[in-house]
Amino acid sequence: MTSTTFRRHPSLLAAVEEVSGQRRITVSVHDGKPPLLVDDVRLLAALSTLPPGGFTQAEALKAWADAGLGDVQAPLWTYCTKEAGLIVTTADSSLHRHDAYHQATRSYPFLDMGQAKAFDTDNALMRQYTATDAYPSVYTDLPRSQRWPLAKAQTVAAEPEEGGYRLPEQLALLLDGTLGERRRLDPDDTGTYLQVELIFKAVPSGGARHPTEALLWLRAEGMPEGLYHYNVRANALDLLQVQPDVAELAAACPALPQLTGGTGSVAVVMLASAVERPMWRYRDARSARAVLVDVGHVVQHLAELGAWLGWAWSDLPGFDARALAGHTGLDPDAMPVLAMGVLSR
Structure with a gap:
């Protein structure tokens, strides 16, 4: 199990809404791309119980086990880190902690008018x-x-x-x-x-x-x-x-x-x-x-x-x-x- 330090994606935005009587989670890390539509509320529980700031994979899995999510630890971790990119390493310096704000205010389809073209x-x-x-x-x-x-x-x-x-x-x-x-x-x-x-x-x-x-x-x-x-x-x-x-x-x-x-x-x-x-x-x-x-x-x-x-x-x-x-x-x-x-x- 790697000792790399991870964090939630700084642009992570999640909302719970009801559609046709069913609860659905909308998750986004970039509002210029289609959001994730998730029916399993365990994803939101997993993201909300992660340690604040940086954490290792072991610390994340322990937090999920303590929250009663031990039976889905492995697929959750794979999904959040590789498939959906909801959890990233702290080594990625291109992701600033204020990215959530900037993504919410400066994203597609708005153009950067500072560019020549x-x-x-x-x-x-x-x-x-x-x-x-x-x-x-x-x-x-x-x-x-x-x-x-x-x-x-x-x-x-x-x-x-x-x-x-x-x-x-x-x-x-x-x-x-x-x-x-x-x-x-x-x-x-x-x-x-x-x-x-x-x-x-x-x-x-x-x-x-x-x-x-x-x-x-x-x-x-x-x-x-x-x-x-x-x-x-x-x-x-x-x-x-x-x-x-x-x-x-x-x-x-x-x-x-x-x-x-x-x-x-x-x-x-x-x-x-x-x-x-x-x-x-x-x-x-x-x-x-x-x-x-x-x-x-x-x-x-x-x-x-x-x-x-x-x-x-x-x-x-x-x-x-x-x-x-x-x-x-x-x-x-x-x-x-x-x-x-x-x-x-």
């Missing part, structure tokens, strides 16, 4: 995508009954008049200042380089995909109470044709009533994601995290900008996203509501 490779991929799938619009337009144009944030005076910014100015700063278009790239094809249509906003977004759209149930002086969509193309608040009763929204979000009482101005913000925009560009299940990070940027920007304007942001947890979709007319799969909050003053 990366832009050419990426552009060829974009050509392939446009040849097979229509490029999704960078804008969202929802059926409306009325439109309230907003000023561009940069045109609002740096110092408000006595009494503070008026409501239209506050909404312009909040919405255009967070989600409004700051710059755009028109589609172009030089024959050697393909540029797809992109827009840029104040909030960062992976690949400038900007999937987050804002719907607001607004109660404010001088505007009809109801559900609006911030239309980026028009820089306007569109009063939607679909108008849910506030009681319907409250039923889908139990925390809502306590935050919308009183007579002051209130905006119930529903942040929905046009998921096709990033999905068209990043065709990997793990890129869903970019959609969630995008929503997080918008929440924080609205909260901080709102605080500067005198609006208080409160998160609304525990909402029923599918019920909200039914009340707002959104497709829960194509544009799910991923975050809710209330801006009030």
